[in-house]
Amino acid sequence: xxxxxxxxEPRAGEDPPVAAAVSGGRRVAGGARLSYESTPSGPTxxxxxxxxxxxxxxxxxxxxxxxxxxxxxxxxGLLAGDSLAMEVELGRGAHAALLSPAACRVHRMGPDEVATxxxxxxxxxxxxxxxxxxxxxxxxxxxxxxxxxxxxxxxxALLWIxxxxxxxxxxxxxxxxxxxxxxxxxxxxxxGQLVALERFRVRPEGGEPADWRARFPxxxxxxxxxxxxxxxxxxxxxxxLHALAGEDLRVGASPLxxxxxxxxxxGRDPLALRRGIAMARGLLRGALQWPVLSSLxxxxxxxx
Numbered sequence: 196x197x198x199x200x201x202x203x204e205p206r207a208g209e210d211p212p213v214a215a216a217v218s219g220g221r222r223v224a225g226g227a228r229l230s231y232e233s234t235p236s237g238p239t240x241x242x243x244x245x246x247x248x249x250x251x252x253x254x255x256x257x258x259x260x261x262x263x264x265x266x267x268x269x270x271x272g273l274l275a276g277d278s279l280a281m282e283v284e285l286g287r288g289a290h291a292a293l294l295s296p297a298a299c300r301v302h303r304m305g306p307d308e309v310a311t312x313x314x315x316x317x318x319x320x321x322x323x324x325x326x327x328x329x330x331x332x333x334x335x336x337x338x339x340x341x342x343x344x345x346x347x348x349x350x351x352a353l354l355w356i357x358x359x360x361x362x363x364x365x366x367x368x369x370x371x372x373x374x375x376x377x378x379x380x381x382x383x384x385x386x387g388q389l390v391a392l393e394r395f396r397v398r399p400e401g402g403e404p405a406d407w408r409a410r411f412p413x414x415x416x417x418x419x420x421x422x423x424x425x426x427x428x429x430x431x432x433x434x435x436l437h438a439l440a441g442e443d444l445r446v447g448a449s450p451l452x453x454x455x456x457x458x459x460x461x462g463r464d465p466l467a468l469r470r471g472i473a474m475a476r477g478l479l480r481g482a483l484q485w486p487v488l489s490s491l492x493x494x495x496x497x498x499x
Contacts, residue, residue, distance in 0.1 A: 222275075222276035222277055222278065223248060223249050223270075223274070223276075223277045223278070224247075224277070224278040224280075225246075225247035225248045225249050225250055225278075225279060225280075226246075226247060226250050226278075226279050226280035226281050226282070226313075227244065227245065227246045227247070227250050227252055227266065227280075227281055227282070227283075228243070228244065228245040228282040228283075229241060229243070229244050229245075229252075229264070229281075229282070229283045229284070230242050230243040230244070230283075230284045230286070231262055231283075231284070231285045231286060231289040231291045232286040232289055233286060233287060233288035233289045233290070237260075238257040238260045238261065238262060239257075239260060239261060239262040239285075239288075239289045239290050239291055240255075240262065241255050241262055241264070242286075248269075248270065249268045249269070249270045249272075249273065249277065249279060250266055250267075250268060250279060250281075251266065251267050251268070251269045252264060252265075252266050253265040253266070253267075256490050256494070257490075258488040258489065258490040258491060259486045259488060260290055261290040261291060261292055261323075261488055261491075262289075262290070262291045262292075263291070263292050263294075263488065263490055263491050263494065264291070264292070264293050264294075265294055265295065265296060265494055266293060266294075266295050267295055267296070267297050267299075268297075268299050271300065271302065272299055272300030272301060272302055272332075273299065273300070273301045273302065273310035273312070273339070274302050274304065274310065275302075275304035275305055275308035275309075275310065276304075276308055276309075276310070277310045277311070278310070278311040278312075278313070279310075279311070279312050279313070280312075280313040280314070280315075281313070281314045281315065281316075282315045282316075283314075283315070283316045283317070283324075284316075284317045284319070285317065285318045285319050285322040285323075285324055285351075286319045286322070287319045287320045287321055287322065288319075288320070288321045288322060289319065289322045289323075290322065290323040290324075291322075291323075291324055291325075292324070292325040292326075292327065292488065292491050293324075293325070293326050293327070293328075294325075294326075294327040294328060294491065294494060294495050295328040295329050295497075296329055296494060296495055296496045296497050297329055297497065298329045298330045298331070298332050298360070298497070299328075299329070299330075299331050299332065300332045300334055300363075301331065301332065301333050301334060301337040301338075301339045301374070302334055302336075302337055303334060303335055303336030303337060304336060304337060304338060304375075306375070308338065309338040309339065309340050309376070310337070310338065310339050310340070311339075311340045311341075311342075312331070312339065312340070312341045312342070313341075313342045313343075314341075314342070314343045314344070315343075315344050315345075316344070316345045316346070317345075317346045317347075318345075318346070318347045318348060318351040318352075318353055319348050319351065320348045320350045320351060321348075321350050321351060322348065322351040322352070323351065323352040323353075323423070323483075323485065324351075324352075324353050324354070324355075325353075325354040325355075325356075325480075325485075325491075326354070326355050326356060327354075327356050327476070327491075327495060328356065328357070328358060329358065329497040329498075330358040330359060330360040330415055330465075330497075331357075331358065331359050331360070332360045332362070332363060333359065333360065333361055333362060333374035333377055334362060334363060334370065334373075334374065335362065335370050335373035335374065336373065336374065336375055337374040337375060338374065338375045338376040338377075339374075339376070339377050339378070340378045340379075341377075341378065341379040341380065341381075342379075342380045343357075343379075343380065343381045343382070344381075344382045344384075345382070345383045345384070345420075346384050346387075347383070347384065347385045347386075347390075347422050348385070348386065349385055349386040351422070351423065352422060352423025352483050352485070353420065353421065353422040353423060354419070354420075354421050354476070354479055354480065354483065354485075355383075355418075355419065355420040355421075356417065356418075356419050356472065356476065357417065357418045357419075358415060358416070358417045358468070358472070359377070359415060359416050359417075360415040360416075360465065361374065361399075361413070361414075361415065361416075362374065362413070364413055364464060364465055371408075371412055371413040372399035372408060372412075373399065374399060375398070375399075375400070376396065376397065376398050377396070377397045378395070378396040378397075379393065379394070379395055379396075380393070380394050381393040381394075381418075383420055383422075385422060385453060385455075388453065390422070390451050390452060390453065390455065391420060391451060391457055407461060410445060410461060411445075411461055411462065411463045411464075413463075413464060414461050414462045414463050414464060414467070414468065415461075415462055415464075415465055415468045416459070416460070416461055416462075416468075417458075417459070417460040417461075417462075417468055417471070417472050418457075418458070418459055418460075419456075419457070419458040419459075419460070419472075419475060419476070419479065420451075420455070420456070420457055420458075421455055421456045421457075421458070421479045421482070421483065422451070422454070422455040423454075423455070423483050424454065424455060424456060424479075424482040424483060425482070426450075426454045428482055429450045429454070429455075429456060429482075430450070432448075432456060432478055432479070432482045433448045433449065433450065433456065435478055436448040436456075436458055436475055436478060439471060439474050439475060442463075443462060443463040443464070443467035444460065444461070444462050444463070444467050444468070444470070444471040445460070445461040445462075446458070446459070446460055446471065446475070447459040447460075456479065456482075458475055458479075460472060460475065469497075469498050472498065473498055
């Protein structure tokens with residue numbers, strides 16, 4: 196996956212920027228390319244970066260050797276035809292955390308239009324990456340295609356969190372499963388071996404997904420993947436994750452092939468899911484034996 200250059204005209208041999216007329220305006224094709232490296236006697240540094248709207252990247256903070264970054268979409272969100280792409284690479288021994296403290300909204304669009312979100316992460320040997328965003332909100336009439344690929348070295352650690360809300364819970368008395376389509380492809384590899392693969396499409400107009408809507412008609416969803424835990428401890432972690440379930444929260448957790456954990460959460464409402472994510476994340480970070488990063492906890496205001 197290659198992002199377009201941050202200029203209007205391409206150089207020789209390069210693909211042109213993605214921009215075309217849509218509903219009287221222009222599609223926006225932007226995102227970020229970030230490359231982190233460890234230093235011999237100091238914290239992880241952001242060695243290379245490229246950022247283009249609709250994404251904004253805050254300045255680097257450091258905590259216990261980790262590089263911390265906030266990203267946000269300062270525009271109204273993703274409109275028809277918009278494309279947002281993230282390419283992130285961690286070199287040997289690099290430790291980084293990426294978070295978004297504000298939700299990203301996908302707006303209403305025409306019947307043949309979509310917004311696209313592509314993410315490509317690579318974690319090198321002895322690296323550690325946490326991705327902890329606020330929700331992607333699928334508003335009425337929205338259509339979104341997600342494509343996520345993660346390549347993780349066998350000696351590296353990962354905590355991946357994704358949150359999706361099926362509408363604005365407090366908009367006009369409630370907006371639930373009124374989006375047109377949500378299509379997602381997710382691939383997680385470790386040392387070149389497939390660990391997890393997800394491919395699905397949700398079209399609420401046809402009553403999908405029936406089980407989710409029957410359980411929590413307005414509830415958001417979260418997916419978490421964790422690599423780098425000790426296999427001998429994973430059974431007890433799964434038990435503690437399942438113990439988080441209650442009337443307002445449903446939890447599914449299972450070990451991954453070759454080590455690691457996959458977790459799915461459904462909340463009755465945003466508050467219930469926030470609490471569930473906070474508790475599940477705490478268990479997974481503990482299993483990874485990662486230090487508490489107070490700067491990271493303060494920066495993620497959506498979950499505070």
